[in-house]
Amino acid sequence: MIEAVGLTKRYGKTLAVDNLSFSVTPGKVTGFLGPNGAGKSTTMRMILGLDTPTSGHVRIAGKHYRELRHPLRTVGALLDAKWVHPNRTARAHLTWLAKSNRIPLGRVDEVLETVGLGSVADRRAGGFSLGMSQRLGIATALLGDPEVLLFDEPVNGLDPEGILWIRQFMQRLAGEGRTVFVSSHLLSEMALTASELVVVGKGRLIAQSSTEEFVARASASTVKVRSPQLDVLAKVLRAQGAEVVDDDEALLVSGLDSSRIGELAHEHGAVLHELSPQRGSLEEAFMQITGDAVEYHADGVTDAASVPADTAA
Secondary structure, eight states, X not given: OEEEEEEEEEETTEXXXXXXXXXXXXXXXXXXXXXTTSSHHHHHHHHTTSSOOSEEEEEETTBOGGGOSSGGGTEEEESOTTOSOTTSBHHHHHHHHHHHXXXXXXXXXXXXXXXXXXXXXXXXXGGOOHHHHHHHHHHHHHTTOOSEEEEESTTTTOOHHHHHXXXXXXXXHHHTTOEEEEEOSOHHHHHHHOSEEEEEETTEEEEEEEHHHHHHHHSOOEEXXXXXXXXXXXXXXXXXXXXXXXXXSSEEEESSOHHXXXXXXXXXXXXXXXXXXXXXXXXXXXXXXXXGGOOOOTTOOSOGGGSOGGGOO
16 A cells, blocks of 8 residues: 655655655556646656655555565566666566565566566667566565555556557456556556546646546536437427437436436337436546646646656646
């Protein structure tokens, strides 16, 4: 479990993270979302002890990161896929880390095979593509068989097969009872991967809820109706106070739920060919809820160069 309480980080006059509190529980993939400049990377760095909070604290499995005797056995992380000496082979890189945390060396080949790098284990990491580097970063996170895993943009550089693989892999890790916390800008992928969300903006918590609740809260509730008697139904539904919009030989109805629409259709002898609630997308919900928290705009009003690099994600 990850628990952040009152987490705050200042860089000079810049407030990167502002009194942020949230928890990430085991057994679920939790997505970490926010616009550029929301403080996601800074928060992850504080979780891992790479940055010191100005105030507040964050604990992993009840301890600060610095209190973990062999940290890779408790928490694994992928923050920067290129954080590998370019002249080291994949095997040498993992072997060094395994020795530093007293992890059995047999684990090195296990995780290389798991991420699909077994055949290139003795190639220098400097020659890896971005996708291969991502896989090596994931192997590094898995090395100590940890109960807590953090991934920052894990699908960068992966092809569609790789994206599907990491999605299913993260869900499998969560299914084993691990805590999986993943940051990504690919909202369509997060909608398929994460069952829980922590959403931040300008360093502050905007929402923590299930993905379904987050989308439902931000999306207008509509029902799609198809019937040979659309004209009749439209009049009936409008008379009941519903908002009805024609949509390519169907009606989009808001203001009445599907049960009530079905009852009205039955009362007026209208045959229904489709009666389906329409769910908004995570992207639509995200844009609606975080719109006021966007710090960096295309018009160039905000100068990203004035902010430390790791506060911009």
